[in-house]
Amino acid sequence: MALVRTADLAPDGRQSETALMIRRGVGRLLRGLGYAYLPELTLASGRRADMVAVGLKGDIWIVEIKSSLEDFRADSKWPDYHSHCDRLFFATHPGVDAGIFPEEAGLILSDGYGAEIVRDCGEDRLAGATRKAVMLRFAQAAANRLHELADPRLAGTVTEIGDD
Template sequence: MLPSINPQIRPDGRQSQTAAAIQKGVCRHLRAAGFATLTEFTLASGRRVDVIGLSPSGQIWIVEIKSSLEDFRADLKWPEYRDFCDRLYFAITTDLAPEIMPAEAGLIVADAWGAEVQRDPAEHLLHASRRKAMTLSFARSAALRLHGLYDPEMM
């Protein structure tokens, strides 16, 4: 008889406690809406997004987490994410002023228990070839992460 495997996912430790709470709430919200999510997902450009979601219909959303005003001011890379998703959102806590977030992106307010979309962005549909590449990359990343839980020596 094979031994029971009970993989444990550990926080990656890259985020502050606030950012980790926002991430958890955003992922819970998207999952409840039917999305599959991945965190710390690397795009073909080499940039890493905080959360990427894949809807049942194939829509791709990217959510950039901002845990403080300083975090937002230091981030100059977020406009590059636009080319890799159908919708781009910022996710913030209730402590951050929503009016500082760019109007061209959507807005989500989140905590560790959930999230609420405050503003949807204009939809900017991906080209079919980019959508296919992103969907395949999402699937491979998810499968490799799952395998890594069961066989950590392969990571």
Template sequence: MRTMLDVRDPLSPDAAQIANGVLRLMGDHGFAGVTEMTLANGRRADVAAVGAGGEITIVEIKSSLNDFRTDQKWPEYRPFCDRFYFAVGHDFPRDVIPEEVGLIIADGFGGAILREAPLEKLVAARRKAMTLRFARLAAARLCAVQA
């Protein structure tokens, strides 16, 4: 049986560096984030973050052009967040990122939002489910490091 802590596809070292920068950026904007959060549809968000007002952001990390081109499941994340971003490294060709999503440039030390993601508000029931999933994952990981 799988638990919420199981990770099917751990982030590559390059993606982990981008994730660190994204988490710092999200913190600077008042969001608390976790990495590798499994959604109700079975997809795994690279970064999921919750703001003070309950808004939910998902960030899909692409560490290479090949990674972006071979992974076209990103539309399946949209129903689970208010805003959706791609996060890429400084040398990633930005023109391939779809215009209808947000764009973040990040490295191991921080990041910058180059294009704001459009707001598409979640319905209340989905927001509650996502918030509970987020809280339980964060609490389980905290307990695991304290054990």
């Protein structure tokens, strides 16, 4: 069994104010496109994606937030996200040079009030078993977070889920 720590809906101190601003704008964009998202979702690889979104047809996007050039340079884990999503995007704000982001990923610009996809990316469809594993992880995390709202004493507990 893999162990997954349920996350609080509130920021946990790891995210900068700029990253939270970017996330808010991207969240509004995703919702407008018909996607539901979860922030800070731990994947089967043990990596934690900044945002995982699920569309009405079951497509899965990962959005990796980068608030600065230094933030991007310090991150070498993003290529691993390709194996957990159909489409991978970076999200940033207009003050970051868009040219630093790799062409194989899409790019979203956010001002905190909204966001825009400024570079789309190709789709690489997940295998059925992988899609099911990501969807189960997403669903369980969403249900646990909702339960924690109803019963705050549960926040931060560890929950077992099946091997992916």
